[in-house]
Amino acid sequence: MKPYRPEPFTDFSDTENHEALAASIRLVQGELGREYPLIIGGRRIMTEDTFNSINPSNSSQIIGTMSKANAQLAEQAIQSAGETFQVWSQTPVRERARLLFKAAAILRRRKHEFNAWLMLEAGKPRAEADADTAEAIDFMEYYGRQMIEMSETASSKLVWMNGEDNDLQYIPLGVGVVIPPWNFPLAIMAGMTTAAVVAGNTVVLKPASATPVVAFKFIELMEEAGMPAGVAQFLPGSGSEIGDFLVTHKLTRFISFTGSREVGQRIFELSAKSAPGQIWLKRFVGELGGKDAIVVDGEADLEAAARAIVSSAFGYSGQKCSACSRAIVHHKVYDAVLERCIELTANLTAGDVLDFGNYTGPVIDRSAYNKISGYMETGASEGRLMLGGGKADTPGYFIQPAIFADLGPDSVLMQEEIFGPILAFCKAGSFDEALDIANNTDYGLTGAVFSTNPSHLEAARSRFHVGNLYINRKCTGAIVGVHPFGGFNMSGTDSKAGGPDYLLQFTQLKLISEQL
Known part of the structure; x- marks a missing residue:
């Protein structure tokens, strides 16, 4: 397996790159105003309740109209993720990692297209959009390799004992709720989602309300790369209607959140409380801002x-x-x-x-x-x-x-x-x-x-x-991989995204000892 190397940024002073981005912008502009569904268990679900994603550079322009989930659909998403977890968690690590490598290759080929979506929906200048896309590629390449290394070297860290065969395994947690921010709507969203998935978990992705189209396009890309139905549910909706519901659900095993301090603290508090029928302590992985x-x-x-x-x-x-x-x-x-x-x-x-x-x-x-x-x-x-x-x-x-x-x-x-x-x-x-x-x-x-x-x-x-x-x-x-990212105090749980310990947040260690 080739070693991970950070994705290079695009040189837009090169005429070919400049023209390729311009062509992608025209392509994306031709798709503006489309209606987008939820994705639950691979099924596309359109709802009557919708909201619009707006171009912040031109508030009169609608990027897309997004279906909006309610509590009933959120329940379906959680159940779908729970059922799929039984199969996905048993999928070999290298197969899960291969999904990320394929997705990274597709994103690399479609970099300018995603740059264009980031420019129009998130208001990013082209250099910032390109860095966002490159970071998404980096996260997938890095986490895929990291999961393989963890799975193949865990037992080597144990002290040998005569007369026993001891095996250490990183196993997944279960169903996770992923709540990413709007400011890095591709990179952080992709990193949070694929870290959980490559570790063997299934997720319910609740995209940022300001940038849901970028998230939908990424889930489509993951499906193109071969992601099985039900591994990632795409569930836009309001925090008041589905946010608390997802966080407090008894089947939710962990919540991965990046956003404001106020919302993060509320999710942390809610996640600490046990729901009837819940048999674990939920994990909270949070990045809550800085000064x-x-x-x-x-x-x-x-x-x-x-x-x-x-x-x-x-x-x-x-x-x-x-x-x-x-x-x-x-x-x-x-x-x-x-x-x-x-x-x-x-x-x-x-x-x-x-x-x-x-x-x-x-x-x-x-x-x-x-x-x-x-x-x-x-x-x-x-x-x-x-x-x-x-x-x-x-x-x-x-x-x-x-x-x-x-x-x-x-x-x-x-x-x-x-x-x-x-x-x-x-x-x-x-x-x-x-x-x-x-x-x-x-x-x-x-x-x-x-x-x-x-x-x-x-x-x-x-x-x-x-x-x-x-x-x-x-x-x-x-x-990614050079500067593991995460902070202290009210900045979050210091989970260090893009670092060697990040995937530990989404796994648990199981020791198997056999007397010989």
Whole structure:
């Protein structure tokens, strides 16, 4: 088996790649407005109750009309997954892994098509869409190999004992509920789903309401790769109607969730309670966001720091759990770094992602637009608006990247996850104080430090309490297998997606000992 290597990003300066993406966009535009069913046990089910997926770059354009599940259909989905588990869990590991490898090969061939769906439904610029698709490929390639290695090496870790044959096996858990986010609607959704599936589980996938078409297209792709009916149910619907039902169902064995802290905490609480007839403790695998900071020391490459701050803060309009929303800068270089970040940000444009000249696109929907606008007002009362914040007079949800200066460590903009293109600058009197400010949140997902002082870097390694710490580079852009991803505190369960331990979340160890 070939070793895993990260999927390369597409070079869109190459005319062939540029034209291939443009052709795929035209192809996808011809499919807009279609109606999409639920998928339960392989059956397509259309419902009278529906909702529309909207293009955030053009809110008058419907990407697709999605059937909406109710509790009765959710029960059918759970039962279908439970029945299929009896067979799928006994399927050989290499056969399950082969499904992922085939799906990755198909996605690689159809990369531009999925890029186009991501651009239109999620509002991703083409480079961000391409990175999303590449990461989905990476997850499948990596988890397939990881599951094979786990299954074939488990027993080798046991201590030998004379007179006994001891065997250690990773076995699947059962039926899982997968609730992915809208901001990485292909990569994270695919990673969460296929990790559970390759481990031998069956799943009910409840896609993000803002990006259900991308999820449907991926399930179709998995079917094309040979996924048996019932291994993954596709079940869009409202959290109030089917979300709690799925989480609390007695047949649900685990819940894999990526999203907001508030929703994640509620799911965690519900999953801890036993339903009548439930015979296990449910597992919760959660990634709940961040309030990430880049710390700039008084001794640092200021140009590299400024570029990393701007890239981390405003890529995909700051709609990443790893985005830099706080720049904590030593007082000696504060003005210089702030000024350079303003210069770089002034050159960024927010607009329709089909115009490849725009740096970033819209925020995801009207609710996000209004929420971010509220933070703009808060920021104006807490600090100084140095740049941006303007709203386009178009049918899309565009907000120009904004920088606020002179924020206090305990201010709202320094504490709350905004999930939008707002960057807060805070001045630190010393490097130690900068680390204190960086740790002064409920979260602990990603962070970065720019310094040329070896003792300061060592202090950051030990004191900066985040799951992913980056030194002299940006705090976004984790690569599967290279940067296992997951955070501390209220950022989640530190499950480290794309890492060597991730599949342990979806398996349980069984020891079989025979006396000879």
